Amino acid sequence: MAGPVPVASSLSDIYTVDAIGTQAKRWNNLLARFQTIYGQPAEFVARSPGRVNIIGEHIDYSLYPVLPMAITADSLLAVSTKVASTNTKEGHYKIKIANVQDAKFPAHEFDIPYEAVDIDATVHEWTNYFKSGLRGALELLRKKHGNDFEPKSMQILMDGTVPAGGGLSSSAAFVSSSALAVMVANGEKTVDKTELTELAIVSERAVGVNSGGMDQSASVFSERGSALFVSFTPSLKVRPVSFPKTNPELTFLIAQSFVTADKFVTGPVHYNLRVVECSLAAAYLNAVLNPPGTQLPSDASPLSVSLHGFHETYFALQEHSSGATKSKSTESQLEELVALTAEKLDKRDGYTREEIAAVLNISVDELNKKFTSRFPVRAEKFKLRQRALHVFSEALRVLKFMSLLEQQPTNTDDTSEYNAQLGDLLNQTQDSCRDVYECSCKEIDELCSIARKAGSYGSRLTGAGWGGCSVHLVPAGKVKAVREACEREYYSKLDLSEEQKEAAVVVSKPGSGSAVYLVDDKPGPVVVDDRDRGSEVY
Ligand code: NG1
Numbered sequence: 432m433a434g435p436v437p438v439a440s441s442l443s444d445i446y447t448v449d450a451i452g453t454q455a456k457r458w459n460n461l462l463a464r465f466q467t468i469y470g471q472p473a474e475f476v477a478r479s480p481g482r483v484n485i486i487g488e489h490i491d492y493s494l495y496p497v498l499p500m501a502i503t504a505d506s507l508l509a510v511s512t513k514v515a516s517t518n519t520k521e522g523h524y525k526i527k528i529a530n531v532q533d534a535k536f537p538a539h540e541f542d543i544p545y546e547a548v549d550i551d552a553t554v555h556e557w558t559n560y561f562k563s564g565l566r567g568a569l570e571l572l573r574k575k576h577g578n579d580f581e582p583k584s585m586q587i588l589m590d591g592t593v594p595a596g597g598g599l600s601s602s603a604a605f606v607s608s609s610a611l612a613v614m615v616a617n618g619e620k621t622v623d624k625t626e627l628t629e630l631a632i633v634s635e636r637a638v639g640v641n642s643g644g645m646d647q648s649a650s651v652f653s654e655r656g657s658a659l660f661v662s663f664t665p666s667l668k669v670r671p672v673s674f675p676k677t678n679p680e681l682t683f684l685i686a687q688s689f690v691t692a693d694k695f696v697t698g699p700v701h702y703n704l705r706v707v708e709c710s711l712a713a714a715y716l717n718a719v720l721n722p723p724g725t726q727l728p729s730d731a732s733p734l735s736v737s738l739h740g741f742h743e744t745y746f747a748l749q750e751h752s753s754g755a756t757k758s759k760s761t762e763s764q765l766e767e768l769v770a771l772t773a774e775k776l777d778k779r780d781g782y783t784r785e786e787i788a789a790v791l792n793i794s795v796d797e798l799n800k801k802f803t804s805r806f807p808v809r810a811e812k813f814k815l816r817q818r819a820l821h822v823f824s825e826a827l828r829v830l831k832f833m834s835l836l837e838q839q840p841t842n843t844d845d846t847s848e849y850n851a852q853l854g855d856l857l858n859q860t861q862d863s864c865r866d867v868y869e870c871s872c873k874e875i876d877e878l879c880s881i882a883r884k885a886g887s888y889g890s891r892l893t894g895a896g897w898g899g900c901s902v903h904l905v906p907a908g909k910v911k912a913v914r915e916a917c918e919r920e921y922y923s924k925l926d927l928s929e930e931q932k933e934a935a936v937v938v939s940k941p942g943s944g945s946a947v948y949l950v951d952d953k954p955g956p957v958v959v960d961d962r963d964r965g966s967e968v969y
Pocket residue numbers: 484487488489490491492597598599600601602603635640641642643644645646694893894895896
């Protein structure tokens with residue numbers, strides 16, 4: 432799984448068979464538009480997909496493992512580095528960037544100084560995502576080639592099909608494909624997947640969201656036909672996971688709510704606030720459960736202290752003081768943490784900054800500096816109890832889900848009971864997201880109950896929530912019924928275009944991750960299959 436980002440020689444290396452017809456048209460349009468806009472062909476295309484998360488919601492930034500899979504929708508960046516340098520400022524390189532949806536995402540031209548990429552995270556501007564990938568990639572290139580490294584100018588045309596604010600991680604797809612494009616444009620013949628993912632995780636935080644690492648990992652590493660188990664400690668590790676054969680066969684349906692949730696705009700009361708609450712919960716539990724003076728390890732989570740860090744410290748100290756020779760299983764540790772949280776964090780209406788600072792034995796100013804100064808958050812009280820309960824119980828559900836996948840169903844003629852167990856875990860996640868983590872919304876709740884009534888085993892929000900998409904585990908024979916029920920009971924009440932209606936509910940097959948396609952090698956329409964190299968197929 433680790434290793435270099437693949438160089439695709441045909442679209443058949445990237446997409447599933449059913450998607451190739453539409454994708455070939457789209458790629459040819461992208462390359463033709465590139466030629467029209469810049470008066471020369473693109474040299475290569477960098478591609479990274481969106482993802483749907485199957486289970487493990489809002490726990491990646493607390494460094495617990497998650498199980499997403501890549502989808503077909505993706506971000507494509509067609510690139511050329513043959514940029515005339517006549518009007519570029521001295522000591523600068525030029526970035527010309529345009530989007531196939533030019534009315535929504537206007538083209539820009541930047542002269543960027545060699546030494547730094549300036550990103551104004553207070554301004555919500557689409558090109559910030561490119562710049563954050565650029566900044567991360569350049570840091571890596573400088574580490575490799577020294578501080579005098581001079582970046583190449585680039586002209587870029589982007590085509591993104593992951594809906595923005597739809598919970599399918601358009602931002603991670605854009606940042607990962609941007610970083611990949613910059614690496615390739617600057618002469619890297621191979622781009623290491625782990626390096627790309629790690630830099631995309633850190634880069635995305637520059638846009639104003641304290642994100643975890645699930646989306647970038649899924650976008651870069653996924654393999655066609657498999658979901659991806661991603662763990663973050665002691666270091667980022669991924670492994671493909673396949674679903675056992677079931678009867679009835681299982682299908683994942685993604686249903687959009689058409690409630691746009693913009694993490695950047697609502698960060699202070701939603702996403703970024705949850706990150707702060709989780710880190711504060713870790714620090715609080717450390718203060719009340721570990722011996723005085725215990726410091727949590729500084730880790731890769733956005734605020735450097737995480738519930739996972741607390742978890743490990745707590746049990747390491749317990750084992751040490753009891754002289755235990757055998758560690759408890761992670762499942763029983765998580766169960767214990769759920770019980771301890773319920774007991775020690777007993778204030779259901781939340782904790783003020785003053786109350787938390789007193790327990791941490793620091794001033795409110797120190798608390799603000801450490802936890803709330805990176806990105807603004809707006810809260811009088813922090814719901815530490817609810818957030819920690821969600822995280823520990825969701826981490827436990829991921830383990831239970833994985834252990835179900837690892838045991839094959841016993842009765843292979845009829846796996847309904849097994850399917851229902853998987854579905855139940857998804858339903859429990861939705862309940863926890865709605866009631867405990869408070870990241871659902873009434874439209875997603877409604878879609879979940881419509882889908883369950885029509886035959887879904889398990890339905891829940893996917894991604895950050897507060898709108899966006901829902902995911903449903905549906906027996907293959909009920910896909911039509913679920914789709915029709917959503918149309919009848921939900922979408923018919925919205926004012927949707929034909930295009931939106933068509934994209935509202937899609938069957939999601941696990942897709943492949945990031946790839947590079949070298950156009951230079953293959954003039955003419957994009958290649959769809961090795962046999963068809965260079966010839967127009969669609
Ligand atoms: P979305 O907003 O759906 O891409 C976000 C985070 C993830 C993860 C999920 C919740 C980013 C880029 N992604 O996903 O890391 O925390 O929410 O599980 O911020």
